[in-house]
Amino acid sequence: MWNRSLQARDRDLSPTSALDAYGWDPTWATVFAEERGAAAAAPGRVVRHDGVALTVATADGVDQLPMRVDASVAVGDWVAVADGVVVAVLPRRSLLRRRDPDKGTEQLLAANVDVVGVVCGLDRPVKDGRIQRATLLAHDAGADPLVVLTKADLVDDPRQVVTDVEAGSPGVEVVVVSVPEAKGIDDLRHRLLARTVVLIGESGAGKSTLVNLLSRDDVAATGEVRRGDSKGRHTTTSRELYLLPGGGVIIDSPGIRSVGVWGDPAAVAASFTDVAEWAEHCRFSDCLHATEPGCAVRDAVERGELARPRLEAWQALAAEAAEAEVRATEISRRRKRSRR
Ligand SMILES: Nc1nc2c(ncn2[C@@H]2O[C@H](COP(=O)(O)OP(=O)(O)OP(=O)(O)O)[C@@H](O)[C@H]2O)c(=O)[nH]1
Ligand SMILES: [Mg+2]
Ligand SMILES: [Zn+2]
Missing domain, CATH: 2.40.50.140 (Nucleic acid-binding proteins)
Known part of the structure; x- marks a missing residue:
């Protein structure tokens, strides 16, 4: 079909x-x-x-x-x-990947993407950590993250959530949409024009609904969410690319529960420019902002110039990225050995 x-x-x-x-x-x-x-x-x-x-x-x-x-x-x-x-x-311009939750290895999500749409339904709590992780994956891919908050019709006022998201992930762009009210859709359409976008997010967040709306065709199956906790039913089961009228393509993907970091630790700095800016003034260039003397990042937190949760998020994700790098090195070494 x-x-x-x-x-x-x-x-x-x-x-x-x-x-x-x-x-x-x-x-x-x-x-x-x-x-x-x-x-x-x-x-x-x-x-x-x-x-x-x-x-x-x-x-x-x-x-x-x-x-x-x-x-x-x-x-x-x-x-x-x-x-x-x-x-x-062909050699890729960008590659979105994550840590495979089952195998603990690299899983490819989409190639040659310009924008990673991080889709979150406002019908359930929007978690800072998820957005920070997804943003990190987008930066690692070499793509722009775009947070898409869906189902605005189901909440009284989405502004507080937007403020929270912006505080948790400074510099990230956020759009709010409501499908039944056709709100925010033109704005979203405009941002995706002539680009390759992949939508990622939990099951039931409304990814496929957006794909249908933006492609102006009922191409992707959608499914009801569970009453009570708004969890989706994993309606989409494979990644698939669709054309956008007027130019550009959109990739729908199955809902993901965990957004495991896999990638270049340098992507952490790209995602945490606020922390990175302070870190330039740390005494040690490889400062982990933990117990090192002369840490400008911790000083900024003490003075209230950097929010403590930002430092904590940086520490968690930097550690995860470093661990992923070690694992990636191990895997590639093992592969080389088995080829010999
Ligand atoms: N009220 C409201 N419901 C929406 C909106 N967007 C999507 N939905 C509903 O949310 C449910 C889940 O939508 P899907 O598009 O199937 O979600 P998905 O993210 O593709 O889910 P998976 O394929 O399971 O990962 C459907 O019942 C949609 O009709 C919205 O803006 N407002
Ligand atoms: Mg879907
Ligand atoms: Zn430091």
Whole structure:
């Protein structure tokens, strides 16, 4: 069903190439020409990944294709297709990943994304920690975080939550939307224009509802939340990419309970610019702002110039990122050894 509707929209949207609607641009064309070399291959973008099969959009349409590459692939990846087989993954501009809650390893969520929409329903408590973690993942990916607070119609006044989110994650952009009242949707649409956005958040937060609204098509299944605790039922089960009218693409994803940090510890500084600014004045450049003498960050907290929860959040996430880095190093060492 979705297959057909994507193709139909391709024709409406793209007079030049069906792939333009998917974000194909001259820079990708250059990268593709270099990667492909002399081989007869065509470019495509991964719109769905079901473990074994990949669904790929090419200039000929959207198809399920087998893959013959020794690399992990994510929705949003640009690939090379030869004789109906995916033979290469183009170098990524950005990559959203997290710590796999079951395996404790890296899990790829989406590739070549510009914006990570962190979707939270106002029908349940909005947790600072979740937003800080998701923001960190976005920075690690090389994408802009955008907090989307949904279901504004279910609360009296969302302003307090917005203030709290902004205090907990300074510098992060926040939009408030209500689907039944059609509030905030145009603002959101405007921010996502011509970009690749992935929506992440808990089950029942309203991700698929937004995808349907923004794509102006009933492409993604949605499900009721449980009465009482507003928990969702994990309606979406795979990551999938849809076209936005007017340009841009949106990736819907299954609800995630835990947002485990996996990535470059440098992303922590990008997410905590307030802490990082004070840290420049610490006596030690690798100061952990714990018990070190001459710590400018702790001094700023004492003087009330930096909120203590920000320092605590920094400490928790910096430790988690450092741990993930150690684990990533171990894994890559083990892989290299087993290849020998
Ligand atoms: N009142 C209200 N309900 C909303 C709003 N947005 C979404 N919902 C409802 O919230 C429920 C869950 O929406 P979904 O879009 O399926 O949530 P999801 O985030 O995709 O959930 P998973 O696929 O399980 O991860 C549905 O019953 C929606 O109709 C909103 O702005 N206001
Ligand atoms: Mg969904
Ligand atoms: Zn310090």
